[in-house]
Amino acid sequence: MKLNRREFLALTGKTAAGAVIFAACGLPERELIVQSPVDLPEDLVRGEDTWYATSMGDFSNGDGVLIRVVQGRAKRIQGNPDHPITLGKSTARYDAALQILYHPDRIESPQIRYSKSGNLASASWDAAEERFEQALANADGGLTVVTNPIRGSLGLVASKFAAQFNGKHMAFDPVEQGVHHGAVKSVLGHDQLPTYDIGHAHTVLSFGADWLGTWGAPTGFGVKYGEFREQEHRGYFIHAEPRMSLTAAAADLWLAPVPGSEGYLALGIASEIIDEGLASPQNVAAFEAAIPGGLSGISLDDVSARTGVDVDRIKKAAHHFAEATPSVAFGGGSAGAHTNGSFNLGAIYALNILVGAVDTKGGIVSNPGSALDELPASATGASFAAWEEELAQWRAGNVETVIIRGADLVHGMPNSVAVQEALEQVPNVIVFGAIHDDTMDYADLVLPEETFLESWGTEIPEPGPGYQVVGTQQPVVGPTVSYDESGLISDARGFGDVLLAMSDGSYGRNMEGVVRSALSDLHSTGRGSVSASSAALFSNGALQRGGWWDTKESGESTIGRVAASAKSAQYSATDSLGEGSDFHLIPFHSNSLYDGRLASTPWAQQTPDPISSASWSTWAEINSEQADGLGIREGDVLLIRSTSGEIEALAYPHPGVRPGVIGIPIGQGHLNGGRYAEDRGSNVLSILVDEKDSETGALAWAATQVRVQRMGRRVKVPKFEGNVEARPIEPGVPVLVVGIGESAEHAQEENHHEYQKQFIGKDKEAEAHD
């Protein structure tokens, strides 16, 4: 085609005009995009970082983590991707633990109280060691070493140190798990807590245990939960708990039984499975042999009446559990914290026998014993009954010296045992810690302790992953000077190192030596994840990876029988408590403060609770309809009384709690604990009543009944809910929900039609009115 100049100019003009027109018809948002290919200074990174593998010590289940260190300062805590438990993931508590290392109120130096009525005075380590030696001089046969439940090298050293002085090592856990240990021992024959193959299960049935938040190994369980939901046949999750925890909120079916009736609920589910012929005759026989008295006298109507759960819901749970297999059932937490706790948990674990879920894919997974005979692989707090006996010895003056670490007895024990009075009768109370706690008010010697980021150790997670694991803990930072380098933040030493320095040296001179010796012993086994030509290289290899594990060493179950304890729960009395309404108290671990050990850190304090979204305070969760009936509104200050004492908490009504139940988080109410924890909230542990599990003597910490009364004051609950205006997808639809196989587009259309219906209806009403 030939174009002359005029035609060319005309065509060019038309093309240009067309381009403008078409551009104008294009998506208008293109005009709004401002892009820059240039990296601005804000985008740049400087300096080199180093990541060290270590274990979390007291702040989790011995989780394996990586610590980011820049110029000698720890900056982040993340899950170790190589570690069999954490698999590179985290909880809300990991980074908060970092703030204990750099806490502005860390104990700087040892402190000595020269007389029981005197004050603590700063002292040198030389003076502190001299005082320590004096305390040990007459302690033979009269020494008690109190720690949190610790495993691995530190547990070994604490036990051996106590034994050297013919004393005892007692573990304290304010929220006892002894019933759980007892139940898995009696039903499954396990010495260590088992784990659960959640990632391969098609149905998970759990009771009482907040396993996605605070119970067991929540990081690892969280990873498995992700896999559980990602399966081709998306897993179905049933959870039974009187109060909606983070875990209950994730469930497809939430059952809210009367507190203490969880065992009956399990038997009701079993009864339906057996009646409907959903289990094999062999499994039924094995199950009935494991239950004292079998299922005689158990009917669904009776179970429904006892548990307060509809028959239809029990049937639904039973059918899912027995038909969508592999299935796994487990329990803990508040389900075991009753006078009949052993029965409850035993009946729950026995459900696995009924569906053949013991030691199978998608079921219960046994954990083997310790890789090294000497290293304890399991630990639990001494029973409450044992503690009552021990405190009686302290009061009687039969104990010369008590050494305490990782256990804030004054905060963690109920008022009824008056632990303060017992401590006053002990001539030498030595307390280790990083930040001043409530027990230190009764200490004769306070010793600043290194955090897990500064000290050596080995950690054996419990529950483990189904095979042997020995995690390593190593100092990732040196002694920390303050930001302006004016001095040490803390002249702390490791608990194990101090004990070893005071020992006869027969089981080690320092914790590094103990750890390297343990790694050398592991090297000599010739197996596991680290292979090296020498013990030194093996040790370095294990430290680099964060530990050693042997996937070939697994455990095995031995089916036993549910411990024969009371089947029905007993609760504390409220007759003498004056005015108010009776509620059943369910204390629960805070998702960020845990049992209060992280209360000193601002990150843990500010983290919103998943259910209430509250922070920095103690609140009380009650059913919203019941609250309406009682005239209780959010923020009302409630006085909560038991026969053991009283506390105040802010009312937070919501629909996710069983009527008659009041849920209060553990973790606040410290007298000390640094600027972020002191005099904040209330300590719910203090008002627990000394009811015990009839089988193990463990504290039945969910068996307290309280009387609740409005104080006549109302304050704003510090919470995140409402801080940001909700922007729903459709009015009334804040989160898009689809059915199985449904597309988001279809669900949105349906929501929209539902929304429009109300207007269509109104139009018709208006027309009719006209």
Added chain:
Amino acid sequence: MTTAEFGAHNWGMVVDVDKCIGCNACVIACQAENNIPINTQDRVERARTISWIRVERYWEGDFPDAKARFIPIMCQHCENAPCEPVCPVYATYHNAEGLNVQVYNRCVGTRYCANGCPYIVRFFNYWEPVWPESLRNHLNPDVTIRSRGIMEKCSFCVQRIRRTSRTARSEGREIADGEAQTACSSACPTSALNFGNFNDPNSKVSKMKEDKRHYTLLDQFGTDPNVIYLAKIDADKKVGAGEHASHG
């Protein structure tokens, strides 16, 4: 030109709401990674908190059928971001990798961007951020501390992306899928948060966003977010006509 047409990387996130358990691990990881000031009780009570990612909780139904629904919300890094054109000083802009970036030393604190953002994920520093001296030890040297009077928000942990790309460049290779992770996605135990490159058709996030459960928040505003949500599944929800009941 959109980011999808522009370069090798179009960073984005896929949030599988069905896996979110509301644990807040992402929230605290973000706080630690990005030097976000402490949300004191006073700030919580005055609704002046700064939280680049938040987990919203909504109630549905009454006891015993009550359900708590969680959804994590962070800057959606919109391709058509309402916050960008309103900034008089170009403190917020869209970079070539799909990030909606905030230039702190340009910001003069007009807060127009926060007014324009329908997701309410921009935060104004009403006070100078303060940490006790010893706690400053854990501050991340890769992230600027924002002073009083300026706006801040989720950056998709741009410092982590830069560090990863620098490592890859020095090793003469491309960034592998999943290698660059934000603090929140790295922390998330259930893998509800997934970060990656939408420009790579084989990346995990590219495949995830093809799921039939995908949607974007406040789609009606046409912001074209780089954060894609996968809807929560309710196994007991009855699916209406036109949909096949099968496992999703």
